[in-house]
Amino acid sequence: METQNKIALVTGGSRGLGKNAALKIAAKGLGVIITYQSKKEEAEETVNEIKKLGAAAAALQLNVGDAKTFDAFFNEVKTVLKSVFNAEKFDFLVNNAGIGIHASFADTTEEQFDTLVNIHYKGAYFLTQKALPLLNDGSGIINVSSGLARFATPGYAAYASMKGAMETLTKYQAKELGARGIRSNIIAPGAIETDFGGGMVRDNDQLNAGIAANTALGRVGLPDDIGGVVAFLCTEDARWITAQRIEASGGMFL
Numbered sequence: 001m002e003t004q005n006k007i008a009l010v011t012g013g014s015r016g017l018g019k020n021a022a023l024k025i026a027a028k029g030l031g032v033i034i035t036y037q038s039k040k041e042e043a044e045e046t047v048n049e050i051k052k053l054g055a056a057a058a059a060l061q062l063n064v065g066d067a068k069t070f071d072a073f074f075n076e077v078k079t080v081l082k083s084v085f086n087a088e089k090f091d092f093l094v095n096n097a098g099i100g101i102h103a104s105f106a107d108t109t110e111e112q113f114d115t116l117v118n119i120h121y122k123g124a125y126f127l128t129q130k131a132l133p134l135l136n137d138g139s140g141i142i143n144v145s146s147g148l149a150r151f152a153t154p155g156y157a158a159y160a161s162m163k164g165a166m167e168t169l170t171k172y173q174a175k176e177l178g179a180r181g182i183r184s185n186i187i188a189p190g191a192i193e194t195d196f197g198g199g200m201v202r203d204n205d206q207l208n209a210g211i212a213a214n215t216a217l218g219r220v221g222l223p224d225d226i227g228g229v230v231a232f233l234c235t236e237d238a239r240w241i242t243a244q245r246i247e248a249s250g251g252m253f254l
Contacts, residue, residue, distance in 0.1 A: 005056070007031040007090040008234050009077065011064055011127070012097030014043035016194040017144075020227030021094060022046060025234050026055035031085050033077065035062035035097065058084045064097045064123035065115065070130045077134060091139040092234045093131050095124040095166075098144065100197030105157035113158050120162035125169060138181035142233050143170050145188040145245065151253040163188075167245055174243035183242035187229055190249025192221040216251025225250070 008025045012018040013034025022032045023046075032050050036043035036059060043059035050057035058080045062073050081087045098120055101112050128141055135141075145167050148160040166186060173184035191211045193202035201208060201220055212219045229248050232238055 005029055005031050005085075006092070006234070007033065007056075007081070007085055007087060008092035008094060009033045009035070009090055009131070010094040010096055011035045011062060012037070013094075014039055014046045014059065016196060017189065017192065017223050017226050018094070018096040019046050020223035021096060021230035022050060022057075022227075023053065024227035024231035025092075025094075026050040026053045026057065028231050028235055029055065030092070030234060031056040031087075033058050033060060033080060033090070035060050035064075037061070037063055037097070056085050062097070064095075064127060065118040067118070067122060067126045070127055074130055074134060081134075089134050089136045091136050092142065093128060093135065093140075094142045094144075094230055094234075095128065096144050096230075097123075098196075100156075101159060102155045102197060102200075103158070104155055108158050116158050116162055120159070121165050121169075124166060128173065132177075135182060140182065140233060140238070141170075141173055141177075141184040142230055143167075143184065143186040145186045147188055147190040147247060147249045147252050149188060150247065170245070171243045178242065183233075183239070185233055185238075185241060185244045185246060187226065187233070188245055188247040188249065189226050190215065190221050190247070190252035192223060192226065194223055211252070214253055215249070216254055219250065221248070221250055 008030050010022045013022040014036040022034050026032050047057045047059050060076050143166050145163040148156045149163040170184050170186040191201045208220050
């Protein structure tokens with residue numbers, strides 16, 4: 001059988017940062033499985049774009065906020081690995097899927113908190129745990145944090161707390177999975193122009209200008225600034241990097 005290309009699974013890979021990362025990963029010659037929550041057409045469009053880059057690709061539906069569905073999801077992953085990639089296992093898990101909820105600490109509801117914790121922490125925790133039997137030895141986990149875990153911008157107390165938890169978890173994954181040669185790292189984007197959080201950073205000129213003024217490189221980030229960092233962590237060049245928080249923010253709030 002011919003040598004199998006490596007394969008990455010990118011959650012929330014049909015749009016925004018996840019889509020950009022999926023395309024950059026594919027450009028490096030890896031196969032890509034993306035997940036989407038509800039927008040199947042968007043996901044299929046992304047799959048077609050990945051295929052145009054010469055990489056194998058597939059899209060699967062997944063709600064990262066519902067851990068009860070993960071066993072069934074990984075059964076689907078097994079099927080797709082065989083049918084699309086002629087493989088038994090995959091090599092990189094990118095825990096990208098997420099949502100933004102903007103609420104002050106005083107006003108955060110229990111419902112908002114639970115939604116965030118289920119998606120950004122519990123979901124990423126147990127999805128990765130359940131992925132372990134399907135991850136090759138010598139593979140990698142890429143988690144996603146936020147600049148908001150380093151600096152405090154009012155309105156993100158719950159969201160940023162989950163990201164802080166993910167940063168701690170990343171170190172534990174690196175330590176405990178290192179015996180299998182599995183690396184775990186976390187990237188922390190600064191403010192990015194996407195539809196995240198209702199497209200606030202992208203569409204609010206005043207906010208955009210304020211962030212640019214507080215960023216060393218003088219502008220707000222774009223998805224293109226982040227996808228390549230994720231893709232780099234999915235290559236042999238990053239083989240000696242583990243347990244690291246890599247902030248890609250252009251020097252925001254230094």
